Amino acid sequence: MANGKHRKQHIYRLENDQGAVVGDDQLKSHITQYYKKLFGAPDTLKITLMEDQILDIPQVFLEKNDVLISEFTESEVRDAIFQMEHNKAPGPDGFPVEFYQVFWNVIKDDLMALFSDFHREDLNLYSLNFGIITLIPKIQDATKIQQYRPICVLNVSFKIFTKVATNRLNKVAKIVVSNADCLYAR
Numbered sequence: 001m002a003n004g005k006h007r008k009q010h011i012y013r014l015e016n017d018q019g020a021v022v023g024d025d026q027l028k029s030h031i032t033q034y035y036k037k038l039f040g041a042p043d044t045l046k047i048t049l050m051e052d053q054i055l056d057i058p059q060v061f062l063e064k065n066d067v068l069i070s071e072f073t074e075s076e077v078r079d080a081i082f083q084m085e086h087n088k089a090p091g092p093d094g095f096p097v098e099f100y101q102v103f104w105n106v107i108k109d110d111l112m113a114l115f116s117d118f119h120r121e122d123l124n125l126y127s128l129n130f131g132i133i134t135l136i137p138k139i140q141d142a143t144k145i146q147q148y149r150p151i152c153v154l155n156v157s158f159k160i161f162t163k164v165a166t167n168r169l170n171k172v173a174k175i176v177v178s179n180a181d182c183l184y185a186r
Contacts, residue, residue, distance in 0.1 A: 009137075011027060011135065011148075012027075013027075013143070014027060014030060014031075014143060014144060014145055015143045015144055016030065016144070016145075030145065031135070031145055034145045034146075035150065060172055064171075064172045064175065067168065067171065067172065068168060068169070068172060071115075071116065071119050072112070072115040072116070072118075072119060072164060074108060074112055076164055076167060076168070077108075077111060077112065077115060077160065077164055078104060078108070079167070080160055080163040080164040080167055081097065081100045081101055081104065081160055081163075082101055083163065083167075084097040084100075084101075084156075084159065084160075084163060085097070086098055089153050090153070090156065091131065091132075091153050091154050091155030091156055091157075091158070091159075092130065092131065092132050092153065092155060093155050093156075093157070095155070095156055095157070096156060097156050097159075099156070100156060100160065111157075111160070114157070115161075115164070118161065125158075125161075128155060128157050128158040128161065129154070129158050130154075130155070131152040131153055131154040131155070132152070132153050133150055133151070133152045134150070134151050134152075134153065135148035135149070135150055136148060136149045136150075136151055137149075
């Protein structure tokens with residue numbers, strides 16, 4: 001760090017059991033293969049939902065379902081934005097959460113238009129849901145992929161959508177989960 005600011009560093013070389021890995025294509029391949037092997041293939045879920053066996057599962061009543069599927073309000077979007085933590089890294093678009101908070105009155109109409117598009121299923125979430133994976137060295141002069149820690153930086157605009165959805169689900173989840181606890185505690 002120079003003057004308290006992070007310097008962007010490029011990885012030009014890594015070492016593995018076969019020797020040096022150099023060149024963008026080889027480095028990309030090496031790093032990708034390492035993390036694929038580390039995390040493994042996704043698990044195959046063998047969950048089935050048999051509709052005739054839901055009597056003992058707590059259901060969301062119509063009133064709560066209406067809350068879940070209703071249009072998003074300016075109040076709930078604003079509340080979600082102001083609940084978000086400060087001093088976090090901005091996403092690929094460069095806008096930190098503080099931008100959304102300071103300029104709420106300027107950008108709220110545009111942001112609410114996005115939420116309206118989302119509610120109508122007219123918003124391509126892939127345009128918001130992307131991130132940049134960065135490797136942070138765990139030690140100075142790291143030479144092996146194991147000496148790096150990956151982080152993924154997402155756009156705050158996408159985080160706002162997830163925060164609003166989480167706030168909504170939490171209101172209903174508390175009721176469903178507490179009812180399930182009562183049923184299964186018997």
